[in-house]
Amino acid sequence: MSVKYAVLGLLAQRRGYGYDLVQRFEEQVGPAWQLNAGAIYVALDKLEQEGLVRPVTSGQNGAPITRRRTARGAPRVIYEATPEGLERFEDWMTTRSAMSPLREELHLKLALSRPHNLPRLIELTYEQEEACLERLEQYLGGSSFDDLLASAQPWSAVASVMVRDAEIAHLQATVEWLRRIREAMRWLEERPEALRSRA
Amino acid sequence: MSVKYAVLGLLAQRRGYGYDLVQRFEEQVGPAWQLNAGAIYVALDKLEQEGLVRPVTSGQNGAPITRRRTARGAPRVIYEATPEGLERFEDWMTTRSAMSPLREELHLKLALSRPHNLPRLIELTYEQEEACLERLEQYLGGSSFDDLLASAQPWSAVASVMVRDAEIAHLQATVEWLRRIREAMRWLEERPEALRSRA
Numbered sequence: 001m002s003v004k005y006a007v008l009g010l011l012a013q014r015r016g017y018g019y020d021l022v023q024r025f026e027e028q029v030g031p032a033w034q035l036n037a038g039a040i041y042v043a044l045d046k047l048e049q050e051g052l053v054r055p056v057t058s059g060q061n062g063a064p065i066t067r068r069r070t071a072r073g074a075p076r077v078i079y080e081a082t083p084e085g086l087e088r089f090e091d092w093m094t095t096r097s098a099m100s101p102l103r104e105e106l107h108l109k110l111a112l113s114r115p116h117n118l119p120r121l122i123e124l125t126y127e128q129e130e131a132c133l134e135r136l137e138q139y140l141g142g143s144s145f146d147d148l149l150a151s152a153q154p155w156s157a158v159a160s161v162m163v164r165d166a167e168i169a170h171l172q173a174t175v176e177w178l179r180r181i182r183e184a185m186r187w188l189e190e191r192p193e194a195l196r197s198r199a
Numbered sequence: 200m201s202v203k204y205a206v207l208g209l210l211a212q213r214r215g216y217g218y219d220l221v222q223r224f225e226e227q228v229g230p231a232w233q234l235n236a237g238a239i240y241v242a243l244d245k246l247e248q249e250g251l252v253r254p255v256t257s258g259q260n261g262a263p264i265t266r267r268r269t270a271r272g273a274p275r276v277i278y279e280a281t282p283e284g285l286e287r288f289e290d291w292m293t294t295r296s297a298m299s300p301l302r303e304e305l306h307l308k309l310a311l312s313r314p315h316n317l318p319r320l321i322e323l324t325y326e327q328e329e330a331c332l333e334r335l336e337q338y339l340g341g342s343s344f345d346d347l348l349a350s351a352q353p354w355s356a357v358a359s360v361m362v363r364d365a366e367i368a369h370l371q372a373t374v375e376w377l378r379r380i381r382e383a384m385r386w387l388e389e390r391p392e393a394l395r396s397r398a
Contacts, residue, residue, distance in 0.1 A: 112208030
């Protein structure tokens, strides 16, 4: 649902076609979202049905303006936001945002595990930590938003870096958590008597 | 998809029926997942189709054992994990877990916003911070897993507290991030000249 409004926001910035919007979404929102490209096309369809976006027409015969053809020869339709679309986007921007759920598969494994799974769980914490550190490395050397503010960048650049900063903070907190629980699990592995058996 | 294996894990612990599994999921995994109860019933159907769980039968006539009737009078079927189900659950426990996406609506708003949205974005950071602090307060006074280890609790209790600790860490990191970006946004609000206009 939120992706719909993001597409509207991208079209409020300037016209675009499907794949172009996928690229702009990834560039502006960042990799943490793990965008499924199909969601952009679903959003475009919905937005068009609701009259919030429309294909850009040449004006002469009302045929949509298209850009390069896709590999299969289908024309790429260029879309623009309608006035209603722009208004709806601004409305969305002012609504309160609910917090998203935190749904990590590792949390389920941990919650449903039994003591005999401890050795494997410890390995999983290493694997997850490695994944976090790899992602963090990709962000290394990137500008902080404080840097950007000092060098008069456009707001869009500052905002994108703020979003990346949220992922960095999440990854760092996750790494610290993984190390904390790993230490406790190792301690337990050596002292199984510290656990009470279930009745 | 992961919920399916969680349901299998709950049934590996002991038999159960739909609503009972919803409650046990929420108790063991915690509120951060924001479980949609329907997902448990979908998972049960899939698991039964795959032969990983089955209704518990009375043995006499092969009729499923049921427990209390629902408000609409439909019998509540009790399920148990099959031997294949137990094996599949252990397989899942050992697979590597991919990191989940980080999909906060506030991130989209930030990434797609324009400078004129700054005042509202600042308000949104307050609202989100308040939501985080409210959730953190619910966890206040709860045991840490170090406490639990010191008092010989069952592993399941320790593991649940570890999962809650992941949410606490995430919420704390989010609060710090919100404060950081709010400070930068306020600075910008007072110095619009610090932003370069888009070409």
